[in-house]
Amino acid sequence: MIKAAIIGGSGYTGGELIRILSNHSEVEIEFVFSTTRAGKKLATAHPDLLGLTEMEFTGTVNPNVDVVFLCLGHGNSSKFLDENTFSSTTKIIDLSNDFRLKKDAVFQGKEFVYGLPETNKVQIENANYIANPGCFATAIQLALLPLAKAGQLDKDVHINAVTGSTGAGVSPSATSHFSWRNNNVSWYKPFTHQHLGEINESLKSFQANSGELFFLPNRGNFTRGILATAYTKFDGSIEQAVKLFKDFYADAIFTHIAEDPINLKQIVNTNQCHIHLHKHDGVLLITSAIDNLLKGASGQAVQNMNLMFGFNENAGLMLKAGVF
Template identity: 50%
Template sequence: MIKAGIIGGAGYTGGELIRVLVNHPAVELAYIHSKSNAGNPVYKVHQDLVDEANLVFTDQYSDAIDVLFLCTGHGEARKFMEAQPVASHVKVIDLSNDFRLQHQSSIGDRQFVYGLPELQREEIRQASNIANPGCFATAIQLGLLPLAKAGLLDEIYTTGITGSTGAGQGLSTTSHFSWRANNIQAYKTLTHQHLGEIGQSLLQLQGDSDIDISFVPWRGDFTRGIFISSTVHCDLPKSTIDELYQEYYQEHPFTVFCDDAIFLKQVVNTNKCVVQVEKVGAKLVIHSAIDNLLKGASGQAVQNMNLMMGLDESLGLKLKAAAF
């Protein structure tokens, strides 16, 4: 059994990670760290886990594990790694944005590998430290990777809408029900923090510096999920584009290329990404949808753990969509 520890287990991503790991057939959850909840039963914070996880939050760290998940806020993972020596045998998977960009991907002797399996699965298998991708970044990249590999990207115009859980568990004006209900808003227009990792990955495949991506994210009136629409210029026939996507994703179990119109409920509560393309004239629109807490965070982290530990990539992640 793989022994796992979690730092920052009281938030949305920490809770989702616990839900997956307590049912993972190859994992023993050794401890769940939370300074603010030390001594409290886990189900007192994550009430849906009543009778599912007989665990208590702790404020103690231990190296008696095989893998450590960092579910801290952005900027806090690096601080933790600086303040707390982690034994060299412990593999680290960070769910924040602290190590995603290449110029920020190391700390001490640890070098982090960007953990998007559909981009670099073999590198993940050999890695000891993973920088888990961002939620918007995952959804956008999975819609564009086949085009980047074919060298077809130039200008990209992307919009995406996310549920309130994407803002984290701490309350703010725009995460309250009374604000979200019957409401929608653009935010961080053209400046979202995930743009750096998206551009880094696309250039890794396409190999030039001429990709220009404009991204407008939206806050949506729902709790979980991300729906992306990216528009690019493309002169190739749709049949050729379809073949590019089918070939690229044929060996990847969690990204599904669809002929029919996709929608958010196909992916909520799963580790899947569904992708669809539409073509009108020389304009190609790529739709992609994920659950921001699973494929966009904790599910992908477990997918990366499976790869790092030599397990089946899908182990513990065959989850059914909450369609109704």
């Protein structure tokens, strides 16, 4: 058994980590840190834990844990590490965007590895520090990386992706509260979303001359999940495209190519990414779907932890969607 700590445990990603790790056969949660809820039971922030644990949030840090998950707002992970020291053997998995880009990957002598298991599995297995990918970034990279590796991503790509309200975090805002979000859809940050940086770095590591990405993110009137559609010119047949994707993900236990069109319900509450391909008049349409809180955040963080500690990659993550 390894001992795990969750920093920022009162939010959505922290709650999902508590749920997963509580049922992980190789992990014991040592403490859950929160500056706003110290001394209160975990169930006060996460009612789904009522009756499952009597653990309380803490406002102090035990540095002698095996792994730390940082579930803090963007820009706050680096501040937390400046103010708190962990054992030299403690592995760190950061769920913010503080260390995802190459220019930010080294911090206090710690070298953070980009934690996308489908492409960086060997590096993750040998890493002590992981920068967990963003949710949109995960869905879009998994939709496009096979094309980049094959040198088939030289044309511009148009991407439209819609995310659930949990992608905005637990604190209410003008565009996340029920009255505004219900029966409503809107776009935000058109062509400038912060995840484009990490997406482009990953794609260009396979194909330096990859085309420009035109990304339009949307807010959906549902709780969780991301459905992303990307289309670009493709000279090959649909059969060639399917083979290209299946070959690329042959060893990926959580990413699968679907024969039929996909929808959000089949992946919500799982660590899966489902991908569907469709071709029309020389244009290849790639649809990908993930749960933004699991494969797009906490589930992928646990997947990375499993690889770092030599556990089965799917340990604690055999979760079934509720499709009805």
